[in-house]
Amino acid sequence: MNQMIKNTQEASMKMESTSRAAKPAPEELVPSRYAVRIGEIEVLVVSDGVLPLPTEMLGHNADPAARTAWLGEMFLPQDAFDWALNVVVVRSGAQTILIDAGLGLDPDLNLPRAGQLMKRLAAAGIDLASVTDVVLTHMHMDHVGGLLVDGVKEQLNPDLRIHVAAAEVKFWESPDFSHAVMPQGFPDALRAAAKRFVKDYQTHLRLFEDEYEVAPGVVVSRTGGHTPGHSVVRVASGNDRLMFAGDAVFAVGFDHPDWHNGFEHDPEEAARVRVRLLKELAATGELLVATHMPFPSVGHVAVDGDAFRWVPVFWDY
Numbered sequence: 001m002n003q004m005i006k007n008t009q010e011a012s013m014k015m016e017s018t019s020r021a022a023k024p025a026p027e028e029l030v031p032s033r034y035a036v037r038i039g040e041i042e043v044l045v046v047s048d049g050v051l052p053l054p055t056e057m058l059g060h061n062a063d064p065a066a067r068t069a070w071l072g073e074m075f076l077p078q079d080a081f082d083w084a085l086n087v088v089v090v091r092s093g094a095q096t097i098l099i100d101a102g103l104g105l106d107p108d109l110n111l112p113r114a115g116q117l118m119k120r121l122a123a124a125g126i127d128l129a130s131v132t133d134v135v136l137t138h139m140h141m142d143h144v145g146g147l148l149v150d151g152v153k154e155q156l157n158p159d160l161r162i163h164v165a166a167a168e169v170k171f172w173e174s175p176d177f178s179h180a181v182m183p184q185g186f187p188d189a190l191r192a193a194a195k196r197f198v199k200d201y202q203t204h205l206r207l208f209e210d211e212y213e214v215a216p217g218v219v220v221s222r223t224g225g226h227t228p229g230h231s232v233v234r235v236a237s238g239n240d241r242l243m244f245a246g247d248a249v250f251a252v253g254f255d256h257p258d259w260h261n262g263f264e265h266d267p268e269e270a271a272r273v274r275v276r277l278l279k280e281l282a283a284t285g286e287l288l289v290a291t292h293m294p295f296p297s298v299g300h301v302a303v304d305g306d307a308f309r310w311v312p313v314f315w316d317y
């Protein structure tokens with residue numbers, strides 16, 4: 001009897017260890033992708049993770065007391081604030097378009113919670129080789145860095161087209177940081193990443209001046225402001241519309257559209273662009289997605305007196 005129990009115990013232990021070995025790694029406990037359908041076009045928001053930054057970055061021209069008050073009203077910490085990092089995959093017709101590429105890895109900047117994109121694209125069943133086009137809203141490292149991760153370029157389609165405004169590539173030849181206010185180490189890291197990106201992907205670059213239709217219903221338009229070549233992507237099919245606004249709009253920008261974000265190279269123009277886009281979004285009622293809005297960053301914009309209001313969509317499962 002005892003022997004029988006022992007055998008059964010051993011057998012069940014063996015089974016357990018076998019099934020444990022065969023089990024796939026547990027999924028992450030937070031969702032990292034969210035799908036939206038715009039008419040015939042599929043849009044998938046994928047999170048690259050979060051980027052903690054000093055709260056002065058939210059508005060370096062703001063009265064510190066007003067900044068403190070806004071953080072308090074939003075139940076956010078006063079010292080460092082986690083910026084979301086959203087990337088979008090669009091499928092239109094036969095094309096698979098990656099809009100921006102996340103941060104990648106930069107051990108010197110100590111941002112271990114970002115740079116998750118490649119892993120999360122794989123988890124979403126998106127094979128890098130299937131990407132036909134990349135659209136860059138601009139060439140800051142948190143938008144191009146994913147393509148600089150070791151081994152990524154080798155997995156990409158050799159005919160991959162990377163669309164970016166000509167003004168953006170020109171800007172990074174000799175970038176002006178005199179109006180930006182960034183944490184130490186960032187300007188050098190951004191310069192180095194942009195430089196390396198152009199060097200590594202030179203033959204893939206497809207430059208546009210003001211506007212370019214990447215695929216049916218997918219149009220990239222240069223806005224300038226954040227950087228001279230900063231662009232937004234408009235997706236339209238049937239009666240549905242969505243704008244991916246890159247870094248033209250931040251979470252604080254609804255209450256305080258005139259606050260200058262530390263990463264803006266022309267902050268006054270960036271504020272004008274922000275207000276113009278938010279007014280357009282409020283007027284058309286189309287969906288907004290932006291890089292640094294809290295994941296999944298899918299919502300509508302309403303006018304609220306002199307400012308705006310962010311109205312996240314109810315999640316649709």
Ligand SMILES: [Zn+2]
Pocket residue numbers: 140142143247291292
């Ligand atoms: Zn950014």
